[in-house]
Amino acid sequence: MMTAPIASSSLEATVRAVSGDLDPGDVGLRGRLDEFVIASVMRNHDLRVGLFRFAEAFPAMEGPDDVMAHLRGYLGHDAMPWWVRLPIALAARIPFGSRIAAWAADRGISTMAKNFIGGRRAADVEPLVRRHWDAEVGVIIDALGEKTVTADQADDYAARILDIVAHLGRAAGSWPASPGLERDQLGVLPRVAVAIKPTGLSAKYQPLSAEIALADVRRRLDPIMQAATEHDVMVWFDMEQYAVKTLTQRLFADISHDWPNAHIGIVVQAYLRDSFDDLQRIIAQERDRRVPIGIRLVKGAYWDYETVVASAHGWPQPVYDAKVDTDANFERCSLLLVDNADVVRPSFASHNVRSLAHALAAASVRGLPKSALEIQALHGMGGDLAASAAKAGIRSRIYVPVGELVPGMSYLVRRLLENTSNESFIRQNRSKQMSRDQLLAAPRFTSKEDAA
Amino acid sequence: MTAASSRSLEAYEPEAMRAWHLPGVVERFAHEVEVADAALRGLNVPVTIDGRPVATEDGIDSFDPADPTRIVARSGSASAAVIDEAVAVANRTHRLWSAVPPAGRAEVLFAAADALRADRDRIAAIEVFEAGKPWSEADGDLCEAIDFLEFYGRAIVELDASLVVQSPLGEANSAGYRARGVTAVISPWNFPLAIPMGMVSAAIAAGNAVVFKPAEQTPAIAYEIVKAFEAAGLPEGVLSFTPGRGEVAGARLVEHPDVATIEFTGSRAVGLAINQRAAASSHSSRYVKRVIAEMGGKNAIVVDSDADLDEAVPEVAKAAFGFAGQKCSACSRLIVVGRRYDEVIERLAAHADTFILGHPKDGATSVGPVIDADAHERLLSVIDGTRGTVRYRHQRLPETGWFVPPTIVDGLESEAPLRRDEQFGPLLAVVHANDLDHAFELANATDYALTAGLFSRSPDAIARAGELQAGNIYVNRGTTGAVVGRQPFGGMLQSGTGPKAGTLDTLRALSSAWVVTENTMRQGFAADLVT
Ligand SMILES: Cc1cc2nc3c(=O)[nH]c(=O)nc-3n(C[C@H](O)[C@H](O)[C@H](O)COP(=O)(O)OP(=O)(O)OC[C@H]3O[C@@H](n4cnc5c(N)ncnc54)[C@H](O)[C@@H]3O)c2cc1C
Numbered sequence: 001m002m003t004a005p006i007a008s009s010s011l012e013a014t015v016r017a018v019s020g021d022l023d024p025g026d027v028g029l030r031g032r033l034d035e036f037v038i039a040s041v042m043r044n045h046d047l048r049v050g051l052f053r054f055a056e057a058f059p060a061m062e063g064p065d066d067v068m069a070h071l072r073g074y075l076g077h078d079a080m081p082w083w084v085r086l087p088i089a090l091a092a093r094i095p096f097g098s099r100i101a102a103w104a105a106d107r108g109i110s111t112m113a114k115n116f117i118g119g120r121r122a123a124d125v126e127p128l129v130r131r132h133w134d135a136e137v138g139v140i141i142d143a144l145g146e147k148t149v150t151a152d153q154a155d156d157y158a159a160r161i162l163d164i165v166a167h168l169g170r171a172a173g174s175w176p177a178s179p180g181l182e183r184d185q186l187g188v189l190p191r192v193a194v195a196i197k198p199t200g201l202s203a204k205y206q207p208l209s210a211e212i213a214l215a216d217v218r219r220r221l222d223p224i225m226q227a228a229t230e231h232d233v234m235v236w237f238d239m240e241q242y243a244v245k246t247l248t249q250r251l252f253a254d255i256s257h258d259w260p261n262a263h264i265g266i267v268v269q270a271y272l273r274d275s276f277d278d279l280q281r282i283i284a285q286e287r288d289r290r291v292p293i294g295i296r297l298v299k300g301a302y303w304d305y306e307t308v309v310a311s312a313h314g315w316p317q318p319v320y321d322a323k324v325d326t327d328a329n330f331e332r333c334s335l336l337l338v339d340n341a342d343v344v345r346p347s348f349a350s351h352n353v354r355s356l357a358h359a360l361a362a363a364s365v366r367g368l369p370k371s372a373l374e375i376q377a378l379h380g381m382g383g384d385l386a387a388s389a390a391k392a393g394i395r396s397r398i399y400v401p402v403g404e405l406v407p408g409m410s411y412l413v414r415r416l417l418e419n420t421s422n423e424s425f426i427r428q429n430r431s432k433q434m435s436r437d438q439l440l441a442a443p444r445f446t447s448k449e450d451a452a
Numbered sequence: 453m454t455a456a457s458s459r460s461l462e463a464y465e466p467e468a469m470r471a472w473h474l475p476g477v478v479e480r481f482a483h484e485v486e487v488a489d490a491a492l493r494g495l496n497v498p499v500t501i502d503g504r505p506v507a508t509e510d511g512i513d514s515f516d517p518a519d520p521t522r523i524v525a526r527s528g529s530a531s532a533a534v535i536d537e538a539v540a541v542a543n544r545t546h547r548l549w550s551a552v553p554p555a556g557r558a559e560v561l562f563a564a565a566d567a568l569r570a571d572r573d574r575i576a577a578i579e580v581f582e583a584g585k586p587w588s589e590a591d592g593d594l595c596e597a598i599d600f601l602e603f604y605g606r607a608i609v610e611l612d613a614s615l616v617v618q619s620p621l622g623e624a625n626s627a628g629y630r631a632r633g634v635t636a637v638i639s640p641w642n643f644p645l646a647i648p649m650g651m652v653s654a655a656i657a658a659g660n661a662v663v664f665k666p667a668e669q670t671p672a673i674a675y676e677i678v679k680a681f682e683a684a685g686l687p688e689g690v691l692s693f694t695p696g697r698g699e700v701a702g703a704r705l706v707e708h709p710d711v712a713t714i715e716f717t718g719s720r721a722v723g724l725a726i727n728q729r730a731a732a733s734s735h736s737s738r739y740v741k742r743v744i745a746e747m748g749g750k751n752a753i754v755v756d757s758d759a760d761l762d763e764a765v766p767e768v769a770k771a772a773f774g775f776a777g778q779k780c781s782a783c784s785r786l787i788v789v790g791r792r793y794d795e796v797i798e799r800l801a802a803h804a805d806t807f808i809l810g811h812p813k814d815g816a817t818s819v820g821p822v823i824d825a826d827a828h829e830r831l832l833s834v835i836d837g838t839r840g841t842v843r844y845r846h847q848r849l850p851e852t853g854w855f856v857p858p859t860i861v862d863g864l865e866s867e868a869p870l871r872r873d874e875q876f877g878p879l880l881a882v883v884h885a886n887d888l889d890h891a892f893e894l895a896n897a898t899d900y901a902l903t904a905g906l907f908s909r910s911p912d913a914i915a916r917a918g919e920l921q922a923g924n925i926y927v928n929r930g931t932t933g934a935v936v937g938r939q940p941f942g943g944m945l946q947s948g949t950g951p952k953a954g955t956l957d958t959l960r961a962l963s964s965a966w967v968v969t970e971n972t973m974r975q976g977f978a979a980d981l982v983t
Pocket of ligand 1 (some may be wrong): 237238239240267269271298299301302303319320321322323324325326349351352355376377378382398399418423424425426
C-alpha cells in the first residue's frame with residue numbers, strides 16, 4: 001500500500017508524549033548489591049567473562065569440591081577484584097569452606113534463574129500467569145529446552161509444549177473476561193500463547209536437509225497445532241540463528257496454509273540486514289489470510305553468535321555492525337508494520353522505551369486504534385514496562401520461559417549479556433549516565449544505503 | 453584479481469565455504485550434482501607427462517562407492533618405465549622452474565587457485581561421486597585446496613627473508629633457499645583434492661618439479677589439479693601426472709635415484725615402508741632422500757565431567773562419523789570422565805541415530821559410504837569380530853553401496869583393535885576414566901599423535917590440554933576440519949615425520965638452504981668503510 005511518509009517532527013513529539021506511558025521500572029537484576037555487582041562486572045571484562053563462564057558451567061559441576069575448583073579457576077585469580085578473589089581464597093582454607101561456597105553459588109544462580117524463568121513446569125506458572133491476567137497483561141509461554149540433537153529430545157520438547165497448551169488452555173477458560181486482551185481491531189484473540197523454537201522440534205533442522213527437517217518438525221508440530229486450535233491458544237514461531245531463518249519462514253508459510261484457522265505469529269529480527277525485505281514479503285504473502293497473522297518485531301538475540309560465525313567462515317555479515325543501525329531498522333520496520341496493521345497484527349518486543357514509543361507514536365499519528373498494536377516484554381526484564389503499558393491501555397504480553405536450569409542456561413546467558421551490555425537500553429537507562437533526551441533520541445542509519 | 457599488497461601471509465584469508473542457508477546456494481550445487489549424475493561415467497583420465505597424455509597398457513577404474521555399478525573414471529596406470537620417463541622429464545625441468553623467482557612461481561599458484569574457484573562446484577560434484585563425499589565435505593575439500601595455493605604462494609615469497617644472516621664489517625653474507633629437485637607426491641583418496649594439492653603446490657612453490665601419483669580410487673579428482681595448473685600457465689613438465697598402482701608406480705617413484713623428496717600422506721604401514729625404501733635407495737642416488745609423511749591417528753577426545761553435552765555430543769559425533777570416519781583427524785576413541793558416562797554414550801547414540809545414511813548426491817545425506825569394497829568388508833568384520841559391547845549400531849543403511857553403520861563400542865581391552873589400530877571408518881571406541889589424569893593417560897596410550905580433543909569447562913583442565921600427546925589439540929570443538937593458516941596440520945610419533953602442512957616449515961623441507969659468504973676486504977682496504 002502507498003502511504004505518505006510520517007513527518008518526523010510530529011512523530012518525535014508524539015514519541016516523547018507516548019514514552020511517558022512506558023515505565024521501564026527497576027528492570028533487570030534487582031537490589032543494591034546486584035547493582036554494585038553489575039557495575040563492577042561491566043567495568044571488568046575478565047570478571048564478566050569469569051562470572052558468565054562459571055554460571056554457565058555450574059549445573060554440570062559434581063559437588064562442592066568441584067564447584068570450589070571452578071570458582072578458583074574462573075574467579076580466584078589475580079585479574080579479579082579483591083572482593084571476589086579473597087572470599088574464594090578464604091573458602092578454600094576454612095573447614096566446610098567449599099560447601100559454603102557451593103551453597104552461595106547455588107543460591108546466587110538459582111535466584112538469578114528464578115528472576116528470568118517462570119517455573120519448572122506449566123502447572124508451576126499458572127499462578128503467575130493468572131496474576132498477569134488480572135493485571136491485564138497477557139502471556140506467551142516458552143518451553144526451555146536442551147539443544148535438540150536427538151529424536152527423544154525433540155519428542156520431549158514437543159510433549160512439554162503440548163502440556164503447556166493443554167494446561168493453560170484449559171485454565172484460561174475459567175478466567176474473567178479481559179476485553180483489551182481478547183480482541184483487537186481485526187477480531188478475537190486467544191487468551192494464551194505459546195512460543196516454539198523450531199530447532200527444538202527436529203535434530204535435522206538445517207538447510208541441507210530442509211525437506212526431511214520440515215517433515216520431521218511437522219510430525220511433532222501438527223499435534224501441537226491441533227491442540228492449540230482446540231484449546232484456542234496462539235502459537236508464536238520464535239526466530240533463531242540466521243542459518244535457519246529461511247527454513248523457519250518456510251515452516252511458517254506451510255503452517256499458515258495448512259492450519260488456516262489457527263492463530264499464529266512469526267518473528268522478524270531487525271538486526272538482520274535483510275529483515276525489511278523479509279517483512280515486506282511476509283506481509284505480502286499473508287495479507288489475505290482469514291485469521292491475520294501476528295508479526296513480532298524484535299532486534300534479535302544472537303548478535304554475538306552471528307557476528308562470530310560469519311566472520312569465522314568469511315561470510316557476509318547478516319547483522320548490522322552498529323547498534324544504531326539495528327535501532328534505525330527496527331523503526332523502519334515498525335513503520336511498515338503500522339502501515340499494514342489492517343492485514344497483519346503487529347507486535348513490538350523490546351525493552352527499549354524509545355523503540356516502543358516510536359512504534360506507538362507512529363500508530364497514533366496514523367490514527368490507528370490502540371488495539372492495533374501489542375507490546376511484548378520478557379519476564380524478569382520487562383515486567384514493569386508491560387504493566388505500565390497495560391495501565392495506559394496498550395495491549396501487552398509477557399514472555400515467560402518455563403523449564404529447568406540446565407536447559408535454561410543458554411537463555412540465561414543471553415539475558416545476562418543483555419543486562420550487562422554497554423549497548424543495551426536497559427543498561428543505559430539503569431546506569432543513569434544518559435539524559436532522557438539522549439535515551440529518546442531518534443536513531444539514524446550510519447550509511448545512506450540503509451536509509452534508502 | 454587481488455592487489456599485490458594483499459598477497460602477504462598476514463593478509464591471507466581462507467576461502468569461504470558455501471553458506472547453504474543463503475538464497476540459491478543449495479539450488480546451484482544441486483544443479484551441478486545433477487549434471488554430474490547424468491554425465492559422469494567412464495571419464496578418461498590419462499597419465500600426463502610433459503603436458504601430453506601418455507597411453508598405458510593397463511588402466512584403473514574408479515567407482516562411485518555409493519553405487520558401485522557406476523564407473524566414474526578410467527585412468528591410465530603408469531608402469532615403472534612410464535615413471536622413469538616422468539622422472540626424467542622432471543629432472544630436466546626442475547632446473548628451469550627453480551630459476552623462476554619465488555614471486556613468479558607464486559603467480560602461478562594464485563592463478564591455479566582462480567582456476568579452481570571458477571570451477572568449484574563442478575569439481576566438488578565430482579567428489580560427491582568419486583569419493584562419496586557429502587556436500588559440505590566436498591565443498592570443504594575444494595576450499596582447502598584453494599587455501600593451500602593461496603597460502604604457499606604467499607609463503608614462498610616470504611621464505612628467504614625468514615633465513616636471517618648477519619654481515620659483520622668486512623664480510624657480506626647472503627642466504628636463501630633453493631629447490632631440492634624432483635619431488636614425488638603420493639596421495640590418498642580421503643581428501644582427494646586438498647591433500648595432494650597441498651603437497652604438489654608446496655613442492656612447486658619451492659621450485660621443485662613434481663611427479664604426482666594419486667590414489668587409485670580418486671584419479672578423476674586428482675586430474676583437476678593438473679588441469680588447474682595447466683590453466684594457470686605452469687610450464688609443461690614441471691608437473692607430471694602418473695596415476696597407477698601403489699606397488700608398481702608408487703614403488704618405482706620411491707626408489708628412483710633421481711627423486712630427491714617424497715611427499716606422502718596415507719597409512720602408517722605404507723609410510724614406514726616408504727621411509728625404509730627411500731633410505732635404502734639413497735645409496736644409489738645423489739640425494740639423501742627426504743620423506744615427508746603424514747600417517748594416521750588413533751585420535752581421542754576427552755569429555756570431562758563438566759563438559760557441555762549440547763556442544764560435546766554433536767561435535768564428537770561429527771569428528772567420529774563425519775565422512776564415515778575416513779579422516780586422519782577423525783576421533784576414534786572417546787574417553788568420558790566421571791558419572792555421566794552412560795548419559796554421554798546414550799545421547800551420542802541417539803544423535804548418531806538421527807544421521808541420514810544415503811547417496812551423497814542427496815544433499816540431506818549426513819554419512820555416505822566408505823571408499824571401496826575392501827574397506828567395507830574389513831570394517832564390517834571389525835564390528836562383527838569385536839569382543840567389546842556394541843552400544844550402538846546404525847540400522848538404516850542403503851541397500852546398495854559400501855555403507856558401514858556408525859557404531860559405538862565399549863567394554864574393550866586396552867589392546868583391542870578398536871582401541872589400538874586406526875580403522876578409518878565410522879567406529880568409535882568409548883572408555884571410562886575416573887578423573888582427568890586417568891583420561892589423559894588413556895588418551896596418550898597410543899603410538900599415534902595426530903589430533904586430540906578435550907571438552908571441559910574447568911579452567912584447570914583446559915590449561916592442561918597441552919599434555920595431550922598430539923600435533924593438533926582442540927578444546928571444546930571437534931578434532932576435524934583444520935583450516936590452512938589457522939591450524940597448521942600434522943602429527944608426531946608414528947603419525948608422521950613432520951613438518952606440518954600449511955607452514956613455512958614445509959617449504960623449508962622441500963628446499964635446501966644456501967649461504968654465500970664474501971670477504972670484502974682487499975689489500976687492507978675495506979669497501980664498507982670508504983665514505
Ligand atoms: C517478548 C520477546 C520475544 C523475543 N523473541 C525473540 C525471538 O524470537 N528471536 C530473537 O532473536 N530475539 C527475541 N527477543 C529478544 C530481542 O531480540 C532482544 O534481544 C532483546 O529484547 C533486546 O532488545 P531491546 O530492543 O530490548 O534492547 P536494546 O538495548 O535497544 O537493543 C539491544 C539489541 O541491539 C542489537 N545490537 C546490540 N549491539 C549491536 C551492534 N553492535 N550492532 C547491531 N546491533 C546490535 C542486538 O539485537 C541486541 O539484542 C525477544 C524479546 C522479547 C522481549
